[in-house]
Amino acid sequence: MKIMLVGFGRWGSNHLRILKMLNMDVYVVDSNEDSRKKALETGIPQSKISDSYDSFLDEVDAVDVVTPADTHLEVCSAAFEKGKDVFVEKPLALNSGDCRKLCKMAEKDKKILQVGHVFRFDPATNFMVEKIKDGTLGEIKWMIGNFYGFKRPRMDAGVSWSDSLHYIDLFNFLLGKIPVKVLARMQDNLGRGMDDSSWISLNYGDVDAEVRANYFRPKKKREVVIIGSDATLECDFTSSQDKIKIYKNTHAKNENTWVATQGEVLTQEIMQAEPLVLELESFIDCVKNRKKPLADGEDGYNVVKIIEAAYRSAKEGKLINLEE
Numbered sequence: 466m467k468i469m470l471v472g473f474g475r476w477g478s479n480h481l482r483i484l485k486m487l488n489m490d491v492y493v494v495d496s497n498e499d500s501r502k503k504a505l506e507t508g509i510p511q512s513k514i515s516d517s518y519d520s521f522l523d524e525v526d527a528v529d530v531v532t533p534a535d536t537h538l539e540v541c542s543a544a545f546e547k548g549k550d551v552f553v554e555k556p557l558a559l560n561s562g563d564c565r566k567l568c569k570m571a572e573k574d575k576k577i578l579q580v581g582h583v584f585r586f587d588p589a590t591n592f593m594v595e596k597i598k599d600g601t602l603g604e605i606k607w608m609i610g611n612f613y614g615f616k617r618p619r620m621d622a623g624v625s626w627s628d629s630l631h632y633i634d635l636f637n638f639l640l641g642k643i644p645v646k647v648l649a650r651m652q653d654n655l656g657r658g659m660d661d662s663s664w665i666s667l668n669y670g671d672v673d674a675e676v677r678a679n680y681f682r683p684k685k686k687r688e689v690v691i692i693g694s695d696a697t698l699e700c701d702f703t704s705s706q707d708k709i710k711i712y713k714n715t716h717a718k719n720e721n722t723w724v725a726t727q728g729e730v731l732t733q734e735i736m737q738a739e740p741l742v743l744e745l746e747s748f749i750d751c752v753k754n755r756k757k758p759l760a761d762g763e764d765g766y767n768v769v770k771i772i773e774a775a776y777r778s779a780k781e782g783k784l785i786n787l788e789e
Contacts, residue, residue, distance in 0.1 A: 466490065466749060469521045471540055472531035473500040476554065480531050481507060483745050492521045522547040527577070527752050529745075530554060533621035538563040541578075545570040550577035552748045555634075556626055556772070557765030564769050568762035579748045579758035580765035582634040586743040588736045589700050589708050593639060593691065601711065602693030608636055608674035609692075614685035623660035625651065625772055628678040632689065634760070634768045636667060636674045639691070643767050644669045647785045649775035654681070665775045696728075709733040 466489055470480055473495040481504070484491045492513045493504040501514050515521060518528070518540060528544040530537060530553040537558050544551050551571070557564045557580045571578035584590055596602055610632030619627045637643050646668040651660035662679040687702035697712045713728025751758050774785040 466527065466752065467492065467525040468527050468529055469494060469518060469525040470529045470531065471495075471518050472533075472554075473497075473504050474531070477531035478503070478507075479741060480529055480745065481509075483739075483742050484529070486742070487746065487749065489749070492525055494518045494521065518543060522549065525549065527551065527748075529748075534559050534626065535621055538567065541567050542570060545574065545576055548574060548576070550752045552577075552579045552581065552745070553765075554581040555583075555765065556580075556622075556630055556769050557762065558769060559622065559626070561766060561770045561773055564762070564766040568766055571762055575755075577748070577751050577755075577758060578762040578765075579751060580760045580762065581744065582631070582638075582760040582764060582768070583740045583744050584631050584635045584702070585638050585760050586740040586747065587702060588738050588740075588743075589702060590635065590638070592709060592733060592735060593689070593698065593700060596698060596711070597639060597691070601696060602691060602698055603695030605640070605672050605691060605693050607692040608639070608672065609688075609690040610636065610674070610676040611686045611688040612676065612678045613680070613682040615683050616680055618655065618657065618659070618661055618680050623651070623653075623663070624678045624680060625649075625660055625663040625665065625775060629663050629665055629676045629775075630768050630772055632676045632678075633665070633667065633771055634764065635689065636669075636676075637764070637767060637771075638760075640669055640672060642669060643787070644674070644771060645786065645788050647771060647774040647778055647787060648783075649778040651776070651779040660779075663775075667771070705737070706734070707732045708735045 468489045469492040471494045473493050493509050494515050495501050496516050504514050527550040530540050534556050537553055541551050541553055612628045644667040648666040650664045652662040655661050665676045667674040689700045691698040699710045701708055711731040715726050717724050778785045
């Protein structure tokens with residue numbers, strides 16, 4: 466299969482590594498001359514490297530978009546107009562209107578549109594879905610996502626767009642629905658005109674969730690906590706061992722007081738696999754077999770709609786009802 470990779474920055478280089486590993490015939494496009502030189506150094510022929518995606522749209526079968534978010538509408542639209550299937554890194558676009566346009570374009574011509582919500586492909590996520598469905602945790606009450614660490618801020622969007630959206634989508638996936646209400650607080654500590662610290666509360670009707678993200682905490686944290694009536698699950702996505710722990714802790718009322726009972730702690734080893742490999746393998750399978758992606762355009766649209774509501778909540782200082 467011939468795939469055009471548009472964008473060869475830090476994350477784009479990971480895409481190229483994996484596409485080559487999967488024996489794809491890769492074409493690379495980047496407007497930056499140094500990036501094109503680096504692509505050449507990886508063994509991509511000069512004839513398959515360009516500064517314009519127009520150079521190869523007629524030759525390839527699919528397009529892999531790893532460019533800044535504000536270019537996604539332009540690049541994806543051009544690909545759809547040429548009848549190509551598209552994988553696009555998150556977010557799908559920077560406003561829900563553009564997301565809806567891309568969804569309609571893909572739907573009209575029955576093209577694959579997969580959005581890079583990579584946590585859906587982590588083997589730990591599959592385990593969490595199973596534990597929610599089989600009742601191990603009891604009734605789900607509350608979910609917490611921590612996504613932070615000291616790192617360089619992205620320049621195309623704030624931390625809610627770059628990091629918080631990972632767990633917003635993950636919670637949508639784990640619960641099989643989207644929230645009905647959103648409340649948020651955001652800060653621009655560096656004075657860049659974009660948020661670098663974010664707290665977003667999501668109400669799914671019967672379950673509450675919160676997502677915290679920032680660029681400042683010294684230690685890298687990629688953590689999800691799922692609190693149920695019968696047990697609490699903790700998942701540390703950065704851990705290579707004991708990635709998931711289940712605490713059989715419960716609260717029960719005893720006459721006029723409450724009792725907190727600590728139960729056994731179960732640890733779960735998770736299959737070692739690179740989620741990006743599984744994600745791109747899935748995209749290739751969807752293209753070949755015309756299957757619906759695990760993270761499709763509608764999923765991408767939903768996340769953007771929720772983040773828009775979060776920014777509005779932070780600006781106006783109030784709870785936003787998504788059903789209005």
